[in-house]
Each structure stands twice: as structure tokens, then as C-alpha cells.
Amino acid sequence: MPWRPRPNDRFYRVIVRTGLALRRLFRIRVIVTGQEHLPAPESRGEGPHSPPHGSSRGVLPGRGAVVAITHFGYLDFAFAELLLWGHDRSRMRFLVTQGAADHWFAGPAISAAGHVVVGYGTGSHAYDAAVQKLREGEYIAILPEAGVSRSFRVRECKTGAVRMAAEAGVPIIPVSVWGAHRLMTRHHGFSPARTWRAPVRMHVGEPVHVHPPMDTQAATESLRATLQAGIDACIADFPLAPAPGAWWMPAELGGGAPTEEERQRLDEAEGPRRAGGRRR
Numbered sequence: 001m002p003w004r005p006r007p008n009d010r011f012y013r014v015i016v017r018t019g020l021a022l023r024r025l026f027r028i029r030v031i032v033t034g035q036e037h038l039p040a041p042e043s044r045g046e047g048p049h050s051p052p053h054g055s056s057r058g059v060l061p062g063r064g065a066v067v068a069i070t071h072f073g074y075l076d077f078a079f080a081e082l083l084l085w086g087h088d089r090s091r092m093r094f095l096v097t098q099g100a101a102d103h104w105f106a107g108p109a110i111s112a113a114g115h116v117v118v119g120y121g122t123g124s125h126a127y128d129a130a131v132q133k134l135r136e137g138e139y140i141a142i143l144p145e146a147g148v149s150r151s152f153r154v155r156e157c158k159t160g161a162v163r164m165a166a167e168a169g170v171p172i173i174p175v176s177v178w179g180a181h182r183l184m185t186r187h188h189g190f191s192p193a194r195t196w197r198a199p200v201r202m203h204v205g206e207p208v209h210v211h212p213p214m215d216t217q218a219a220t221e222s223l224r225a226t227l228q229a230g231i232d233a234c235i236a237d238f239p240l241a242p243a244p245g246a247w248w249m250p251a252e253l254g255g256g257a258p259t260e261e262e263r264q265r266l267d268e269a270e271g272p273r274r275a276g277g278r279r280r
Helices: 009-025 076-088 106-112 124-136 160-168 216-236 260-270
Strands: 029-033 065-069 092-097 116-118 139-142 172-178 199-204
Touching (some): 029 076, 076 092, 076 139, 076 172, 092 124, 124 139, 124 160, 172 216
Parallel strands (some): 029 199, 092 116, 092 139
Antiparallel strands (some): 172 199
16 A cells, blocks of 8 residues: 555655755754664655655554653754654654644644644543553653753752653653753743854763553652753753853752752742643
8 A cells, every 4th residue: 555644744854854944944953872772764765655755653552652852942852853753764752731822823733733832731541542542662851850950950859750651661861951941931931042053962861661560659759860861961061151140050060950859949939730631
């Protein structure tokens, strides 16, 4: 049977190409280590029944994965998305909030790209939908911190990534992103000057395998430590030397970001984070 693109394949490619064009426009330098930990690209073959050049990765049962991404800025997800696309034309399905899906501009794009919407209730429907997509072979992307970390240290993570991976029988791919928060994050809007030729450092950790029965909280803390280890590796050879007290550096490294204690107080003052698909 001839290869046919899925209905939203072309739209996803438009999104990716827009991101690549912006990266080239601003000459953003992306430095990645740990790519050997990404799933091996699938053979596409040749002939009339093979997918055309530039098409997205095929979805095969048993080849899904949860992609856990750090969340220090508003563009971290985009760089992770471009990384997976560049690796083997992988499309990631993000868990997005109902509020974003209801937005007049973002909503249609979210729907067209096939992302999973977490409703205003318990999120159980989104959780089940995500697990089903994982079993079918999709990549489900999760920001397990469920919000931007203003200390620029990986903060407490929700258990959804671990539970989904265990239930679907797929690995977790940890992706740590450092430097994208300099481009745009909480209280620091987009700046063309900061973005011009900016470095963005990424590290892909070894796949995390979880199996039930398990200590969900302990497995989540282990994932948090893995993501932070990736951030530490990124900071260690980041090609931009920060000025003393730079706002984008953690306090423990001499930066001007809030300390972990200050971050926790500010987080608590804002109230509980959205469950992010967690069932109750």
C-alpha cells in the first residue's frame, strides 16, 4: 500500500520549518551532546511504497517514548522539538493545557498538530489518550516540572512522565536544555539582541526504563536528578561566560536567579501547579 502522510503531517512540517528559519535568521548556535541516546532512526527503504524524503518518522507499535524536557524558559520545548525532528523526522505530541487549546490563535494550531489537551478537570482523559499514543508508537513530550523554574535548577517534578512510561511500556528520553531561557522566560521577554548568535546547549541523557510495580515518587526523583545532571553538563562547557550576578545563572553559581528556598516560597505563593494529566 503506498505511503500516505497523516492529515496533520504537512502542518507539523510547516511549524518545524518556521522554527528552523528563525534559528537561521538569528544564527542561533545549538550544541548537543548525548545524541547517541536517542532511538536509532528507522530504515525508510526505497521504492514507490516508501515515504518521501522529508516526511515524518513512521509510527510503529513498540517504538514510542516519553520525552521529558527541562523547563527554564518558554522556548525549551521548541529546541527539543527541532532536535528530534533533525534526528529522524520525529514528531512529538505535547501535553498542553485546555487554556492554551481554547486560545483563538494557538488552539487551531494545537489541534492541527495533534497534541494532547489536558482538560480543566482531572486530566484522566488526556492521560489515557497519551498512554494510547505511546503504545501506538508516538513520542509524547512532557515538561515534568509543570512550569518554569525561576531558580534555573530542575524543580520538583510531577509523576506523570514516569507513570505513563511504565503503563505504556516505553522508555523516557531525558532532554536537558540550557541557554534557551536567555532568549525568553518569565520576567524576561524576547530580545533580538540576546537572541542574535545566542548559544543553546542541550544534553540527551541515557533512556530511563521504568516498570511496574515501582516506587513512583522515587523514580520521579531519579528522573529529576538525571535532568539536573544534564543541565550541569551543559553549564560546564557553555560557550558564553556570564557576568557576575547574571540574571540567567543559578544563585549557587554566583548568578542573580532566586535561590531554591526563594523559588519554593514564590511557587507556594502562586498556589498548586496544574496536574498535567495526572489521574486522581
